[in-house]
Amino acid sequence: MVEVGYKYRFFGEDAEAAARVLGIYAHMDHNFMTASIPSFRLHVHVRRLVNAGYKVGVVKQTETAAIKAHGSNRAGPFGRGLSALYTKATLEAAEDLAGVGEEGFGAESRYLVCVVERSLNVAGKSDLERGVEKENRSDVRIGFVGVEVSTGEVVYGEFDDDSMRSGLEAVVLSLSPAELLIGNPLSNPTKKLLLAYSGSASSVRVEHKPRDCFEGGGALAEVVTLYEKIKGDEKSNNRGEEEEPQNDWSAIEVIMNMPDLAVEALALTIRHLKQFGFERILCLGASFRPYSAKMEMSLSANALQQLEVLRNNSNGSEAGSLLQIMNHTLTVYGSRLLRHWVTHPLCERSMISARLDAVTEIAESMGSYKSTPSANELDKRDYREEVAQPGLSCLLSSVLTTLGRSPDLQRGITRIFYRTATASEFIAVMHAVLYAGKQLQKLKLEEEYNNKMLHSSPIRSILIRKLVLTASSSSLIANAAKLLSSLDKEAADRGDLQNSLIISDGQFPEVARARAAVQSAMEELDSLIFLYRKQLGMRNLKFMSVSGSTHLIELPVDRRVPLEWVKVNSTKKTVRYHPLEVLTALDRLALVNEELMVACRTAWENFLEGFSKYYAEFRAAVQALAALDCLYSLAILSRNKNYVCPILMKDEDPVQLHISSGRHPVCI
Structure with a gap:
């Protein structure tokens, strides 16, 4: 275009x-x-x-x-x-276009997934057999990296797969990528599965990348070199500032511990994202997580399909799926996190208990709720009606409802990190984070009061306390207020970048100089009217503006003027001129206005670049808000369906499953 x-x-x-x-x-x-x-x-x-x-x-x-x-x-x-x-995977992070238009992506994730593989059964065979096996090999080791460019989420993994490519199919169904990067060469079964997905899904882009493009040192050396370069640029840009960037070297540690094929897929992904200018997020601001973790289950493709976890089997939509039934989240980033929770159930006992305790406490705070019996009451089956304090659920409902009407904070802070956010978007994101933090601080103040006066805490769940502390930390609120103090909301809402930057305490000196030049040019232009009053002998002569033309001298038709004056327009009785001095002054004013706009754009980009040292803190806060949204959603589900919290038996107890007053769909 x-x-x-x-x-x-x-x-x-x-x-x-x-x-x-x-x-x-x-x-x-x-x-x-x-x-x-x-x-x-x-x-x-x-x-x-x-x-x-x-x-x-x-x-x-x-x-x-x-x-x-x-x-x-x-x-x-x-x-x-x-x-x-x-492209589909980068649109929401791009400048000018995110969140605009008729076909936004909303809560739907848009992963860019790169897939590479290595044969497991070629060694020990003849050259002829290797040639056949190269195109049609069955057992392979697959490495992949999935990047949600608009949020900075990075999923990686490496695994052995059989001839049916069931492991790769599970990855594709779970992530639902919008774009596929194919690291050639790939075996025919792998290509067939990926191309079949791209053909069945809605306009999935497929791009092929050669894997023999890395110089000495291989893929890992290229990734490390890029990381060190970007890290060096960050240090030089923050030189002279009192605060050091909060981004540490944790990302490079994760990359060094990634499997070889996953690193190769990451290197190809970084090369692809360089053309969009988004490779920086993978080195400084990304949130890396393995696809398969010890504390989570990895559901197979067959389980995801047959149990209709993400989509129904009748028309492939989300309606009627397990995710749709469970989803009562109020924010789009909470909805994205719940999708991960549903497709990766916990299998670590302490984490399961922590999540159950959090959901139970939120549900109890809504009012009358069937609480879980204690261990000594288990045999009596005495399910009591308990009424807890309503503060927690009411506050969470209020905060999450307000955040649901705000911009997507997860994508918003990532766009700020990319330096593609507008001033109005920046202010909206900061206001939402500031509001949520101040509201959640009320729970912290209440907890401090109860600890001091009553020696008890109103929030029993350790998980909820941790999430509230992360989303309402004093440093987070102070940093959000500090960043907001540099911008004018009314000018930003008008799209007036020139007046959006507040010049105070020596901030934005280049903008201050450019504004002074504009003011000087305007004063010089306006002062010319005194020259023409004296020259024409007209004490009440004034500049006038007509149809977008400014600083016009309007005179009667029969009035003689210097030959160098330029006639702009006229009526039956009057003629409007631009004197030569006015044209020169207007030309200078146009130039200094353009220079002011350039200075404002440069200052705005530098301002956004300075946000990188706060990005990790804001990202953690938004992730905490998303987790609170998911917990609140599960509490709503348990209330609506009259679910009862299960009891996890002690490790020394015999393995058993005891269901009281249970129902089966066939027997209803």
């Missing part, structure tokens, strides 16, 4: 594809097939093309008329350059 005046134009085969997807007219123009859309509809049409599976590049004009007139390229055409690339 190439910016030409007030339109974006497509050429050649792109014009034919755009005409087919967007329903616009393509025609021949100077031997080129071309089509066009109005510039103000850019975000709508980019989303439609991306949703159709295309990779979209936008070429914009890189210089303005005022700057071009004073530059070395004044006689040449306007400079243009590729300003952005968009």
Whole structure:
């Protein structure tokens, strides 16, 4: 899509594809097939093309008329350059387009998954057998990396798979990738499964990457080199600041401990994301987690399908699935986390107990609730009605409902880290985090009071206390307030970046200088009216503006003026002029205004770059809010369905499953 005046134009085969997807007219123009859309509809049409599976590049004009007139390229055409690339996996993190348009992605994850493999049964065979096995080998070792670009979540894994590729199928069904990177060469069974998924799913993009592209040292050396380079850039950008970046070297430790094939997939993913400018998140701000962990179960593809965990088996939609029945979350990031909880059930005893205790306490705080019997009451089966304090559930409901009407905080803070967020989006995200933190601090204050006066805590669950402390820490609230103090909300809501940055305590000095230059140019321009009053002998002469033209001198038709004055427009009785001095001053004013805009953009990018030292803290807070949302959702589910909390027997007790007053769907 190439910016030409007030339109974006497509050429050649792109014009034919755009005409087919967007329903616009393509025609021949100077031997080129071309089509066009109005510039103000850019975000709508980019989303439609991306949703159709295309990779979209936008070429914009890189210089303005005022700057071009004073530059070395004044006689040449306007400079243009590729300003952005968009695909399904990167759209929500991209500049200008996230959260805009008719077809947003909402709570749906958009993973970019890279798959590589290595044969397990080629060794020891002849060259002829190896050649056959290369294309049709059965048992392989598969490595993969899945990146949710808009949130910084990274999932990785490596496993042995059989000829049916059941392990890979489970990964694909669980992550539901929007894009696939295929690290060639792959065996035929692997290619068949991935291409079958891309054909059955809605417009999944597939891109092939060669695996023999790494220089000396291999994939790990390339990833480490990139990490050190980006880390060095971060240190140089923060030089002279009192606060050190909070990002540590934990990411490189995770990468060093990743399996070999997963590292290779990560290197290919980083190479792919470089063209979008999003590789920085994988080195400094990503949240790495293994696909299969000791404390979680990994459900097979057959279990996910036959139990209708994510989608029903009738039409493939989410309606009627286990996830849809359990999902009572109020935020989109909570919904994404609940999907992970459902597809990866816990199998570690202490974590199960912690989650059960948290859900039970929230459910009890809603009012009358059937509590779980204690150990000595287990034989009596005396399920009592208990009424707990309503503060916890009411506060969580209020906070989560408000956050549900706010922007997606998880994607919002990641877009700030990418430096693609707008000023209004930044303010909305910071306000939401600040509001949630201050509200949850009420629970902390209540807990401190009870500990001091009553020697008891209103929140019994250790998990809830940990999440509340993370989401309402004093440093988080102080940092959010500090960042907000640098911006003007009213100007940001108007989209006025020039006035969104508040100049105080020496902040944004380049913007202050540019504003002073604009003010000086305006004062110089306005002062010219005194010259013309004296020259024309008209004491009440004033500048006037008509149809967008400013600083006009309006005189009667018969009034003689200097020859160098430029006639702009006229009526039957009057003529409006621009004197030569006014034209020169207007030209200078246009130039300093453009320089002010450039200074504001640079200052805004530097301001967003400074957020990187707070990113880890804000990301942890948003993850804590998502977990609280999931716990609250499970508590709502237990209340609506009259679920009873199970009792986990002690390790020394015999293994048994005791169901009291249970029902079976066949016997109802």
